[in-house]
Amino acid sequence: MAQNYGTMTSSLMDAPLALKSVFAPYVGDNGYKFTGAGTIQVVSTPDGTLSDYTETSVAPVTVGLVGNTLQTLTLAYNKALFQRIQQTLIQDTPVANFAASWAKQQIADVFIPAHDVYSLNKVALARTVGNDVTVTLSGSELPSGLSAIFGKAFINIHAEGADVSQTIAWVADSFANALADQITFTGSDAGYNDAKNHAFLGKHKGVAVVAAPDTYFTALGAVSALPVYAVMADKRAIVNVTPKMSATDYRVLTEMSGFSGVEIQIRDRADTFVLTNKADNIAVIRKTGTIS
Numbered sequence: 425m426a427q428n429y430g431t432m433t434s435s436l437m438d439a440p441l442a443l444k445s446v447f448a449p450y451v452g453d454n455g456y457k458f459t460g461a462g463t464i465q466v467v468s469t470p471d472g473t474l475s476d477y478t479e480t481s482v483a484p485v486t487v488g489l490v491g492n493t494l495q496t497l498t499l500a501y502n503k504a505l506f507q508r509i510q511q512t513l514i515q516d517t518p519v520a521n522f523a524a525s526w527a528k529q530q531i532a533d534v535f536i537p538a539h540d541v542y543s544l545n546k547v548a549l550a551r552t553v554g555n556d557v558t559v560t561l562s563g564s565e566l567p568s569g570l571s572a573i574f575g576k577a578f579i580n581i582h583a584e585g586a587d588v589s590q591t592i593a594w595v596a597d598s599f600a601n602a603l604a605d606q607i608t609f610t611g612s613d614a615g616y617n618d619a620k621n622h623a624f625l626g627k628h629k630g631v632a633v634v635a636a637p638d639t640y641f642t643a644l645g646a647v648s649a650l651p652v653y654a655v656m657a658d659k660r661a662i663v664n665v666t667p668k669m670s671a672t673d674y675r676v677l678t679e680m681s682g683f684s685g686v687e688i689q690i691r692d693r694a695d696t697f698v699l700t701n702k703a704d705n706i707a708v709i710r711k712t713g714t715i716s
Contacts, residue, residue, distance in 0.1 A: 435518045437525055442532035446623045446636045447540045447696075450592050451664040456497070456697075458665055463498040468701050493700075499665065501542055501695045505530055511685040527674045527688050535671040535692050541640050543696035544594055547662060548641070548655045550698035551706035555580040558712045559653060566602040566653075574603065575629050577656045577707040584704035586658035588630035599653035599709070600625060600635040609633060631656065654709035661702030667694035 458464060469492045475485045507526075514522050557577045560567060578591065595603065609626030623635040641652040669691035677687040698706065 433518050435520065437519045437522075439525070439529045440533050443537050444532075444623075445536050445540055446594065446634050446640070447543045448664065450632070450634065451659050451662045453663050453666055454660060456663045456665075458499060458668065463496060466495040466497060466699065467492050468495065468699075469493070495700045497663065497695070497697045499668070499693065499695045501539070501693065503535065503538065503692045505534065505690045506687060508680070508683060508687045509685050514685065523676050523686050523688055527676070527690060530688075530690055531671045531674070535690065537637075537640075539692060539694070540636070541642070543664065544636065544640055544655060545642070546696050547657055547698055547706060548652060548708055550703050551655075551657075551708055552584075552704045555584075555704065555707035557707060557709045559709060560712045566599060568606060570599070570603045571607045571628070573709060574631075574654070577654065577709050578629060578631055580707045581656065581658060581705045586705045590658045590660055591630075591656060592632045592634060592659055593628075593654050593656040594634050594636050594640075595625075595654040595709075596638045596641050596652070597635050598638050600633070603628070603633075652708055652710045656707045656709070658702070658705040661698055661705040663697040663699065665694045665696065667692060669693040 456464060456466065469490060472488060472490075478484045507530075509523055509526065519525060555577070557573055557580065559570075559573060574593070577593070578586070578588065581591070582588070604625070607628065609628050625633040625635055627633065638651075641655070671690050671692045674688060674690040677689065680687055
């Protein structure tokens, strides 16, 4: 005799594990606001040059004229994901708040990593090339002495005014693993307790260290196929614009002509900039070779 067993669909949806931002929790807009504008201009002035003072002259020094320059910051990061869900799928799927669950999955899996990659690589590409610190691989493995290499990166930007208490290093997971194997992260984690779920590893040489997937460093490395292992910056060099449209403020439209269901609209409009006069406060650690 045939035996037929019941089948049901679980009310729990299998969503990928959420990715948390490794960039936004650590940097802000440093007071540069885009309220009511898509472009702002930032004024800077060059330093003067010292002259010898001639006591016996009625014109003891050459008098110069102070000028200024403008850096134009224009929002360019503008991403969106619009998707429709049939009402019948919503009705016949036993997952509560199916539309909202789908939207939150896109925010965690699509929007957050994409924005992190964009911001991290934009900071890296704005750095002063002379601050680069190189690593020579031992075969396919990272060499010993990574602590000194890390310290050299900070020395380079410290010479340009970077403050250790304001400095953060985003390091690729592979580099973080090798560095942690060689040293112990030490120092107070005060001020970073809320960030521990965002890949915060602690402080090394006083610099806050955050691990990120190796793939997040692809844009800079893609220039010459050389791996970039770390990006170190004084946070005051970075303008991480508060999103004018945040993915977390997604919309669910329930009334659309000619369609029975809902439409989910997710937008992410913001940008990340490096201030021109502070580009010297950024360094990268990378594999030996030419990169620009």
